Amino acid sequence: MRVPQAVRAGLIGGAVVLYLGAVGMLERFSERSIIVGLIRFNVVVMAAAFFVFALFAYRRASGEASTSLGPGITAGTVAGVTTGVVVIILSLLVDAGVDVRSMFLRISPAFFEAVTLGTNPYIGLIILAVMGALMGAAAGGFRRLAPTPRTIVVTVVGTVLLLGLGARLFIPMLQGLGIPTAWLYRSDALTILGAIIVSVLAVVIRLYLRRKGGFRKALVEVPGVTPSNVRPILFVLGAIAVLAAPWIGKQFVADVLGTVGLYILLGLGLNIVVGYAGLLDLGYVAFFAVGAYTVALLTARSSSMVGATIFDLAPEPLTNFWVALPITLIVAVVIGILIGAPVLRLRGDYLAIVTLGFGEIIRVLILSDWLKPIFGGPQGITEVADVPAFGADTNDPRVLYYLIIAFALISLFIAGRLKNSRVGRAWAAMREDEDIAEGMGVSVIKYKLLAFAMGAAVGCLGGAFFPAKLGVANPGSFTLLVSINVLAVVVLGGMGSIPGVIVGSAILVGLPELLREFGEYRLHIYGAILVMIMILKPEGLIPDKRRALELHADEPHESVGPLTAAATPGVQ
């Protein structure tokens, strides 16, 4: 029996919503309002699921079916009804005294409340079915919209979601700028009036820019701005925004931005290894740890410091941060080469596992009783000295933010120059085909080692700031998950793409800091993102051109297609 596409899409959509409920996401998300008293985040997520799977109903549709609302409504309704029916069955089980929660922990009263929008399961079924049908119709209608209304819809939804979810960032920033927020926000969610006002504003601005043909062209019409100086002006504006950001708003903003900056640093380093050279390094956290521990060992006041234990020196910092930094760089590069050298002959996937093994080895060693006199065991190294900067010792997140930004800029510059240099081209050649690159005279071993060393150096820079920021270096901060976080940043942004790293960090590191509700599901969502990106868009959000071509090498290329067919007439 062949199940129609629309029904199948609906069933899968229902299963996805139920899954989100069963892992507890809907319940957690329901704690967060987007618009006060109107829309909670769990509703947004459920509606989005219905919408997306209703779009799937059109995947293979053609002709009339591709423009009618039918498939979308069918899929949406099926998804809603599936969800509702299963929820009713679950509630009946619970009523019959079956202890569902002894297995599925999250099928709690709060689960039922989140899925049925606070009603009972039967009314919930009706609500879900209607919601599914509406979203299905919306999906079908959305496909038929002309460009302008489509822009309006996307802008309104995007603005409300961005401002609603980013409340914890925007409220202190607006207050810092002296703008009252009471009209816009009430307790971390948009007010109805505020949502309407910002939506209208956003739509007006968006449409105005559209008519002018883009932001830059609109900017040129401002007096004093000419096409030739528009770039520098934008640059200065951007620089002012970046520099002023931590002073607008509270310490919290500086903290979040500092963390994002840290991941930009780490991401740039890993981007060299994974993106440029095509070596999947899963033990990247090792360099992060090396940077953190070297700085901590050299600048800590505590007695677990090397000098105090081995050389019996007085428990005082050996040196300050700025002296420690170059030493750290050297140590990291040496360790990078030591780890890299023996394994570089290995093929890509073996390399990944071996680097992962190295990362674990370093973590376990740091944690062990054996090396406790040096690294302090699970407790780590405490009392790391503050960074002397601007004439004073400080661990003020705002000052550290500037330092991190400065190093990120230097790394950005180096990474950008490297990419288009002789070295960068050698890496690209090596990544695309190692044997051919070697045949063309690229010394694969040399360039692989160089990639490892560069990656290690940048990664340890990120690590160096870590103990300076927190005052301690402890093994809990250097788990495999850090490696995977950084990998996710690089992969989401686009392997080999420098702007991608910045966007990736902002999304994957900045966003979860703002959404504490996400905290628990952060890694869950990272996992899903890694899989989805690889399947749907392996080149990432902001693709590097060359890398994108490589990743789609086996797909027929439009401009190449007819050429190859013509060149091989015998095949037909």
Place this chain on the structure above:
Amino acid sequence: MTISARRSTLGIFSRLPIRRIVLIVLGVIITVAAIAGARATLATGQYSGRVWQDLFVQGLARGSVYALIALGYTLVYGILLIINFAHGEVFMAGAFTTLFLAGYLSSSGFMASQPALALLIMLAFSALVSMGVALLLERIAYRPLRGAPRLVPLITAIGASLFLQYTFRGFYGEQVRAYPNIPGLAGDWNILGLSIDRPRVVVIGAAILIWSSLYLFIERTKTGRAMRAVGEDREIASLMGIDVDRIIVVTFAIGGALAGMAGILFILLFNQASFDMGFVPGLKAFTAAVLGGIGSITGAALGGLILGLIEAVGPILFLSGAGIPSVGQLTSVVSFTILVLVLIFLPGGFLGASEEKRA
């Protein structure tokens, strides 16, 4: 790789085989250190023969579990040439889910009256759950990526591993949960004059049985022959009328089922389950597969047993003599060091396919 080995003389190390010298020196240092450590440990006379025997059997039992998981890596790698990084999570899925069935069997009194049957039911159930997860994984995460560059399925696998871990954390909660005791498995059995923990006997016995049936399946049945053919050359196999997609699905199913059964055996040894229980055994099992020679079924068994033994005996034998405290903490260091050494000195593993074939 034989070609590239010759070519390496063209690299920057053209004059002297520096790399080879470094490797040999490294190998000698490690061997000497290991022997010295072992001598020092034995010289203290701190550990009796009974302790060594215990460690040995413990290593064999743990190794049997690694071997069964390693089979999943090896089968999939042999056919698709991808490292199914999420295989550890497939293992976890079966073992963790069966916890609830075991709880039911235990509270209903069935386990007390029919312990052997209960154990069989648990094995079958766990195998089914893991198989289901493995099939979903193949369908959703790997099938759309056939023919993609190597890095792509590997990153997908890492993502899938994380996703599965946190899915089950979401379903069943984050705490470590104790399994109900299976009656009749407490105490020792006397085998050949040695008294051995009963769970270990069951684990080793079951693993031998499962491995042998798999071996017979691969060697003697039509599907097994088709699997070998697909592993040999996918394109030609499909020309010979083999449905490659079906064989890949079968491979994932078998790998999943083996992982599920390994999960229950693991439970017999450690008696607890949690959402992150699969990660480290998965990594160790991969090490075992590489050690034995990835792609080889006998190699997986051999690699698993050797790794289990080294893990059980190694830290005490090699490290405790050197005066290192709490050597138990360093188990992972020992096994990952071995992985690195094997990959450097013997990249094909003990029974691996020839070098050219894997390139």
